[in-house]
Amino acid sequence: MTAWQGDREIALQGSKQRTMFAALLFQRGQVVSDLRLGELLWGDRPPATASAQIHTYASRLRKQLAPAVTIRRHHPGYLLQVCHGHLDLELFESRVRFGHSALRLGGYEESVNWFRSALRLWHGPALSNVTEHLIQIERPRLEEARLTALSSLIDAELALGRHARLIPELVDLVIQHPLQERFRAQLMMALDQEGCREEALSVYQEGRRLLAEELGVDPSPTLRSVYQALLSGESPKVAVPTGAEAS
Structure with a gap:
């Protein structure tokens, strides 16, 4: 969590001040109450001086971040406004x-x-x-x-047909996110385009086993459709997400 003024990093002091800044940024022009800030700063055990400390953090942030950022007291909390294009x-x-x-x-x-x-x-x-x-x-x-x-x-x-150079990256992504079915489906397609259909089918079977063991579910329709296309000897097409799926 960093703030910059031109090429100069603004030194935000400590995790509490950074937390308050981030909490206000996430709300984007909406008031964040003292109660909510207290929960984010200290969990369910805020100190007796929580309000005073929050006021101090707000004052410090104002001084450090002006004029690009404005922080105002707006009962029951604080409101942050940031110039467009700065976030x-x-x-x-x-x-x-x-x-x-x-x-x-x-x-x-x-x-x-x-x-x-x-x-x-x-x-x-x-x-x-x-x-x-x-x-x-x-x-x-x-x-x-x-x-x-x-x-x-x-x-x-x-x-765009760049399957060969994508395979190493996709292998790493599947290792890092073994239950992410979209990466697994993409790896299967890349392997198939590279002429490694048997390996692509093995990637599906491994995913099916992990989903059953870890989540107790079957592969999604997207992953199954890629698998069925491979079994049929077809080359699966990239399914472009639409609407909420792509947001």
Whole structure:
């Protein structure tokens, strides 16, 4: 969790101050109550001086982040407003939307460029140096957004026939996220396009076993459709997500 003024990093002091800044940013112009801030800063045991400490963090943030960021007291909490284009998360989401739009229209090269541009905004794990209370609530959503953008980038690259260079990356992604069926389906398609159909079928069987053992479920229709296409001797096509699935 970092803030920058031009090329200079603004030194936000301590995990509590960073947590308050992040909590206000996530609400994007909505009031975050003192009660909610207290839960994110200290969990279910805020100190007796919680309100005073929150006030101190807000004052320090105002001084450090002005004029790009405005923090106002708005009962029962605080409200943050940031100039448009100054928040990486907003830029990421905007570029991902453009990427999905290009992907749906068949503009695969343009889509690749948008997704790559979005993913370059990530610098390591989301929400470093904040409290565990905030990490537990917000990091899964952010990580899911990153993985969705990455898998959409891979869809576009597969559509461009770049399967050979994608295989090592997809192997690593399946190892890191063994229950992520979309990466597994993409690896199967890449292997098939490279002429390794038997290996692709083995990737499916491994995924089916893991899903049954870990979650007690069968493979999704998407993963099954790729498998059935391979069994039929067909080359499965990239299924471009639409609507909420791509958001």
